[in-house]
Amino acid sequence: MKRGHYKADAIVLNAFDYAESDAILVLYTREFGKLKGIAKHGRKSKRRFVGALDPVTLKTVDFFVNGRSEFVRLESAVVRDTFSSLKSDMERYSLASYMVELVDVFTREGLHLPELFDLLKGSLAALAITKSTETVIRAFELRLLRKLGLMPHLSSCVACSGRLLDGSAFFSPPMGGLVCNSCSSAVRGLSKIRLGTARYLEAVSSFEPDKLKRLGASPDILGEADRTIYSFILYQAGRDFKTRRFIDSMRSSLL
Ligand SMILES: [Zn+2]
Incomplete structure (x- = not known):
């Protein structure tokens, strides 16, 4: 960016204390992508x-670029x-923090995708009011992966392109999608x-609310969808997510 003053819509992805009273903010902006x-x-x-230091808030920021x-x-x-109803609900706020961490981990400065900003903003707003938080989170994960060119293949077998006809199949994070029963013996880590x-997951990724209603996802399906996509996210990111660890420990303490 050229030296000068700029203005942008931004969501804080991360914030750190610095020196006596300064703060370092990692922002995703609509106009310029990720900025530190x-x-x-x-x-x-x-x-x-x-x-300013609160993550999970939408802000307008003014900033100066010195070019060096x-x-x-x-x-x-x-x-x-402030997506205010998120802040009063620990579960929703944790899920919102996970969304924000996903964007932080999967983006770098210089990658300018305004639609990614819109996706994050829209998903935070949806999370604040939805009755099905799991579906909003899965939709966010899958649409984020799609925008980054990392969408897993869910409609046929990634190995032989064959249709999936039995009641179940396998999922391979390294192969990036489903593996049919006949190909599964040759693949490890399924x-x-x-x-x-x-x-x-397909219906969620294309956001077809009518189809989702018909599918009427059971808790078993919701749990499996979560584990499957998170295993893929872990593989792609090559690291785990502190917000997600917090969510898992919070949920297990409520069981
Ligand atoms: Zn196959």
């Missing part, structure tokens, strides 16, 4: 940086939407998946 910014006195200046540093200098951040789960 330093907010001088960001932890003290209530006027210029209202709620990898950091932009944040001049102000104004909160536009996990079993019901075809009902694969159809649910």
Whole structure:
């Protein structure tokens, strides 16, 4: 980016304290993609940086680019939407934090995808009001993967392209999709998946609400869909997600 002053709509992906009163923010902006910014006195200046350090909020930021540093200098951040009902619900807020971490891990500076910003913003808004949080999260994961060119193949066998006819098949993270029963003996590291789960994931990824209603996903299918896609995300990211670890431990303590 050229030296100068800019303005952008942004969602905070991560925030760190720096020095005595500064803050470092990792932002995903609609106009410029991912940015790292330093907010001088960001932890003290209530006027210029209202709620700036809160992740999972939509803001308008003003910043200066000097053309030399990898950091932009944040001049102000104004909160536009706090997705307020997320903050009062621990489960939803944790899931929102997971969405934000996914975007942070799967993007780098220089990758400018305005539709990715729109997807994150729309999904946070949907998560705040939905009755089926699991479906919103799966839809977000799959649509994020699709936008990044990483969408797993769910309609036929990735090895032989054959149709999947039995009640179940297998999923291979390294092969990026479903493997039929006859090909499965030649592939290692597979996990079993019901075809009902694969159809649910396909419907979720293309966001066909009518189809989803007809599929009427059972808790078994929702659980399997979650494990399958997360195994693929872990494989693609090559690391695990601290927000997800928190969600898993929170859920297991509620059992
Ligand atoms: Zn096959």
